[in-house]
Amino acid sequence: MGRQRVAKRPRSRNRAQTLIGYLFSSGYGVLLLVFGVLPMAYALYLSLTKAGQFVGLDNFVKILGDFRFFPAVQHVAIFVAIWVVSLIVLVVVLALIVHAVRVRWLSSTTRFLFYIPGAFAGSAGVMLWLFLLDPSVSPVSVVLGQFGFTSFIQTVAQPNLPVIFTVIAFWTGAGGWIIIMFGALNNISQEIMEAARIDGAGPIKTAWYIQIPLLRKWIAYMAVISLAFGSQLFVEPKILSLASRGVVPKDYSLNQLAYLIAFGPQGDFNGSAAISILLLVVAMALAAFFVFKGGLFERD
Amino acid sequence: MSAQHHRLPRIRRAMSLTAAAATVVLLAAGCSGGTGTDDSYGFPAVEQVPDSPITIWVDADRTAIVEAFQEDHPEIPVNIETYDGNSGGSDSFHTKISLFDQAGEGWPDVVWSTQVNDASWAAREQNGVQAFAAALDQGVIDQEWLDGYTANALDPVTVDGHVYGVRDNLAPVVFWYNKALFDEFGYEIPETWEDYQALGDKLAAEHPGYILGSIGDPFTAVLTNMWSAQAPIYTVDGDTFSADFSDDHTTRMIDLMDHMFANGTLAIEGLFTADFPAAYKDKVLGIPGPTWFTGAIIQNPDILDAPAGTWGAGYPLHWEGEDIATGNVGGGFWYGSSHSKNLEAVGAFLQYAVSGPRSVELITGLPAYESTASEWLDVQASSGYWANSDTFKDVVSTGASNIWQGWGATLAFSSEPAWAEIVAPALASGGTIASVVDEWQTKYENDAQVNGYTVK
Numbered sequence: 153m154g155r156q157r158v159a160k161r162p163r164s165r166n167r168a169q170t171l172i173g174y175l176f177s178s179g180y181g182v183l184l185l186v187f188g189v190l191p192m193a194y195a196l197y198l199s200l201t202k203a204g205q206f207v208g209l210d211n212f213v214k215i216l217g218d219f220r221f222f223p224a225v226q227h228v229a230i231f232v233a234i235w236v237v238s239l240i241v242l243v244v245v246l247a248l249i250v251h252a253v254r255v256r257w258l259s260s261t262t263r264f265l266f267y268i269p270g271a272f273a274g275s276a277g278v279m280l281w282l283f284l285l286d287p288s289v290s291p292v293s294v295v296l297g298q299f300g301f302t303s304f305i306q307t308v309a310q311p312n313l314p315v316i317f318t319v320i321a322f323w324t325g326a327g328g329w330i331i332i333m334f335g336a337l338n339n340i341s342q343e344i345m346e347a348a349r350i351d352g353a354g355p356i357k358t359a360w361y362i363q364i365p366l367l368r369k370w371i372a373y374m375a376v377i378s379l380a381f382g383s384q385l386f387v388e389p390k391i392l393s394l395a396s397r398g399v400v401p402k403d404y405s406l407n408q409l410a411y412l413i414a415f416g417p418q419g420d421f422n423g424s425a426a427i428s429i430l431l432l433v434v435a436m437a438l439a440a441f442f443v444f445k446g447g448l449f450e451r452d
Numbered sequence: 453m454s455a456q457h458h459r460l461p462r463i464r465r466a467m468s469l470t471a472a473a474a475t476v477v478l479l480a481a482g483c484s485g486g487t488g489t490d491d492s493y494g495f496p497a498v499e500q501v502p503d504s505p506i507t508i509w510v511d512a513d514r515t516a517i518v519e520a521f522q523e524d525h526p527e528i529p530v531n532i533e534t535y536d537g538n539s540g541g542s543d544s545f546h547t548k549i550s551l552f553d554q555a556g557e558g559w560p561d562v563v564w565s566t567q568v569n570d571a572s573w574a575a576r577e578q579n580g581v582q583a584f585a586a587a588l589d590q591g592v593i594d595q596e597w598l599d600g601y602t603a604n605a606l607d608p609v610t611v612d613g614h615v616y617g618v619r620d621n622l623a624p625v626v627f628w629y630n631k632a633l634f635d636e637f638g639y640e641i642p643e644t645w646e647d648y649q650a651l652g653d654k655l656a657a658e659h660p661g662y663i664l665g666s667i668g669d670p671f672t673a674v675l676t677n678m679w680s681a682q683a684p685i686y687t688v689d690g691d692t693f694s695a696d697f698s699d700d701h702t703t704r705m706i707d708l709m710d711h712m713f714a715n716g717t718l719a720i721e722g723l724f725t726a727d728f729p730a731a732y733k734d735k736v737l738g739i740p741g742p743t744w745f746t747g748a749i750i751q752n753p754d755i756l757d758a759p760a761g762t763w764g765a766g767y768p769l770h771w772e773g774e775d776i777a778t779g780n781v782g783g784g785f786w787y788g789s790s791h792s793k794n795l796e797a798v799g800a801f802l803q804y805a806v807s808g809p810r811s812v813e814l815i816t817g818l819p820a821y822e823s824t825a826s827e828w829l830d831v832q833a834s835s836g837y838w839a840n841s842d843t844f845k846d847v848v849s850t851g852a853s854n855i856w857q858g859w860g861a862t863l864a865f866s867s868e869p870a871w872a873e874i875v876a877p878a879l880a881s882g883g884t885i886a887s888v889v890d891e892w893q894t895k896y897e898n899d900a901q902v903n904g905y906t907v908k
Contacts, residue, residue, distance in 0.1 A: 288727055303720075305876055305877055309880075309881065397872055398670065398872030398876075399873060399876055414550065418902070419578050421550075
């Protein structure tokens, strides 16, 4: 920007740049419109109508009265709380450790290893976990035995599920975040780190007073994305439900319930849309909290 | 009108209709024969295109009968599409049809489903779109042919007095037993549930490790045991649902299962898990189960793999002093699409699938169509496989004609998830069935309520 002003190039160059900017973002814009905004608008329309007639909030009232709704909210809330907190803490700690490793090959190897599980598609990752969680075939059945789990049904009992989903999600998702945090740590200027060291700060104090505050935006970003991901919990419980022959209920998470209401015995697209709108509102509110608290839109 | 009020009457109507189905269809059947009025199929069919191809959705097991149809009827072009057969409560049939309804196109012409209660949605208008399933008894198929069904076999697909699907097989529960083991141990085949429980005590004491069944699956614990015990826990009367867990049929069966689970004669492993054959391949003395256990469990090389002459079928277990009554596990139905452009071909296929020349050979389990069933039973009895060749046919027929009608087989929600979600985990962690009966009942009542029934 500054350079342009100095160079005082003719306006045509400026316009060309603007055009290219639009061109670059148009791909995203179009896809966002077609697969994000329009479906959202359609869901909003569905949630306020029934068979084409405007019915106000009836669909919402009906959903709130459904006995499966609040348990599903509770399941998702517990999972998201456990997951987002443990993700933030562990990812930051691991990134700091990897960043502090001075042996080059060790650092790059660890980053690579962290990243590998992320290469599995969500469902493939869950399939792998099915084996790990079934004491009769699991290579870590000893560990499961320590917790008193001798059968798959016991392992996937409902109270254990938020932790199980956290472990699975962490395993598939954390590696990518560690690498992003690692990159962010590299961006912290050497001078600041140097100054901290001269002032006598050890690795822990440097991390607490220098690195973590400077990572604030990245952490907020991770929280927003993870919240959106976590509140849409679907694949993991769906596959566990099939694999456990129903011990994990088909309506465990909110997204599953929305799916079930649309495609189950009730065939109610409008009620299903109402759930997704509620989910959208809650996820947006939480995201807004992190965006503003984390200063994501502030310029440096 | 609120959304809720909009929905309820339709569902209620559905319920009363299916419940009254048996009588209505039998009465209607007598006098309706070929009502080809203006509307030649009795519903708003699209313009028919003779010789247009039909698309058939079928699961892997049933593909053979479709291929046989292609061979025998080369004049009818058929596209086969394999899907999961709607099995295990996957609801894929309903899911896909709902999406086609939204899109207004794309429906298959014929669909196979292993679930029993699809007519609860397929036979009625959904989200303003005409019912997917075509009524078959007003021109698609001759009434005379439909009359060839075993009594009550078409109840689950009879709505408003019209038939919306054809049934592939019946699955009455009988008592399967390992005759070789019974002879070796010197035991007598149980006839009543009381005998069965007493035999369990004896077996646990004399031959620990052997079993008399499994309650690891909802279809064994609920559909086989609770239904056969005539437990009124899943009952529909018009639009009213009731679950009576204090009835003595209910409590006696729950006590029996708790008792036999505690002494180890009922296994917790599901029949189709790898654990079951690993632990019990040669240790199953007997097991109550539906007729499809023949191929799926007893002869299945991955499960019991029993040699010829060792296993037999015993009369359905019942309570002492009461009449024989038994449960039913599944069935399997073919549905024709009301959106099809070639309903003549659809009708031809549906009849071929359940009563055609290859049906005896290709239907697994007891065929629902009477003439096919009779032939199938003759084949089974004369195969020399069953230890009771002489009584096999009578045993299975007795089961088929004594299915307890008090079970809400056509309810829009399934009776099985409650067992998997609530009872199985309780048993796995050392609890009893009796200890979670309240939760079980609440689950049914909640399910009934969200599906539009009045809970009594």
